Amino acid sequence: MSADPGPVRWNADGLVPAVAQDADTGEVLMLAWMNREALEATLREGRAVYWSRSRGRLWRKGEASGHVQEVVEVRLDCDGDAVLLRVRQRGGIACHTGRRSCFYRAWDGTGWREVLPVLRDPDEIYGGGGE
Amino acid sequence: MSADPGPVRWNADGLVPAVAQDADTGEVLMLAWMNREALEATLREGRAVYWSRSRGRLWRKGEASGHVQEVVEVRLDCDGDAVLLRVRQRGGIACHTGRRSCFYRAWDGTGWREVLPVLRDPDEIYGGGGE
Numbered sequence: 001m002s003a004d005p006g007p008v009r010w011n012a013d014g015l016v017p018a019v020a021q022d023a024d025t026g027e028v029l030m031l032a033w034m035n036r037e038a039l040e041a042t043l044r045e046g047r048a049v050y051w052s053r054s055r056g057r058l059w060r061k062g063e064a065s066g067h068v069q070e071v072v073e074v075r076l077d078c079d080g081d082a083v084l085l086r087v088r089q090r091g092g093i094a095c096h097t098g099r100r101s102c103f104y105r106a107w108d109g110t111g112w113r114e115v116l117p118v119l120r121d122p123d124e125i126y127g128g129g130g131e
Numbered sequence: 132m133s134a135d136p137g138p139v140r141w142n143a144d145g146l147v148p149a150v151a152q153d154a155d156t157g158e159v160l161m162l163a164w165m166n167r168e169a170l171e172a173t174l175r176e177g178r179a180v181y182w183s184r185s186r187g188r189l190w191r192k193g194e195a196s197g198h199v200q201e202v203v204e205v206r207l208d209c210d211g212d213a214v215l216l217r218v219r220q221r222g223g224i225a226c227h228t229g230r231r232s233c234f235y236r237a238w239d240g241t242g243w244r245e246v247l248p249v250l251r252d253p254d255e256i257y258g259g260g261g262e
Contacts, residue, residue: 006242006243007243017148017162017213019150019159019162021157021159025157026152026156026157026158027157028150028152028159028215030208030213031148031150031208031213043238073237073238074237074238075234075235075236075237075238075246076234076236076237076238076243077161077162077233077234077235077236078226078227078228078230078233078235079233082148082161082162082233082234084159084234095209096209097209099209102208102209102210102213103206103207103208103213103215104206104208104209105206105207105208106204106205106206106207107174107204107205107206107207111137112137112138112207115206
């Protein structure tokens with residue numbers, strides 16, 4: 001299958017933001033970044049592959065944690081500069097903090113309050129290393 | 132109410148990506164950008180206010196279209212560099228193309244296919260102008 005992402009508009013760093021959403025529950029799990037290679041790999045492999053800006057390399061989500069995101073559908077927005085992945089989140093944990101979603105803080109009127117529990121200790125997920 | 136967004140990590144342009152999600156259906160509607168002023172206004176006013184990169188000014192979503200996003204909840208991610216808005220979308224149309232969501236193209240294995248209908252003619256929404 002061809003995986004030329006065509007009309008995607010990459011930013012000055014060659015990246016687009018990619019939002020991962022649980023395909024079953026609709027919960028927004030995380031926002032990460034993709035370069036062309038990451039998007040092509042995602043389309044080809046059917047699992048979420050991002051570009052890690054901190055590590056400067058492709059990041060196959062779940063490569064260390066096992067928390068792979070199986071891709072159900074990939075969407076592109078009207079301007080071609082944002083991607084939406086509808087995924088099945090293996091392990092039910094997207095966040096490196098051990099929470100279901102990275103968006104675990106909610107504004108309560110005066111500050112950010114944690115609203116999602118830690119489901120698994122990150123040390124246990126990563127064995128002391130990161131993803 | 133204080134609206135100091137605290138631990139938000141702005142990028143080199145002073146922006147963070149903000150994802151808007153329908154609070155009732157879970158549908159991801161759009162991705163836009165916020166600077167500090169936009170986020171503070173959103174928290175204060177309870178409606179989505181973005182920073183328009185193309186126009187270089189604050190953009191009160193719906194200011195031209197009437198398609199205001201009433202904010203139910205604002206979330207911040209683990210790294211503090213992405214925001215999630217859970218909103219009620221007035222008019223049921225988030226996209227300037229007249230569709231419910233900006234993410235109306237899906238990858239079909241060889242290209243991007245439109246999967247959401249135009250609900251209202253953009254000319255009718257904007258009277259020939261943009262938002």
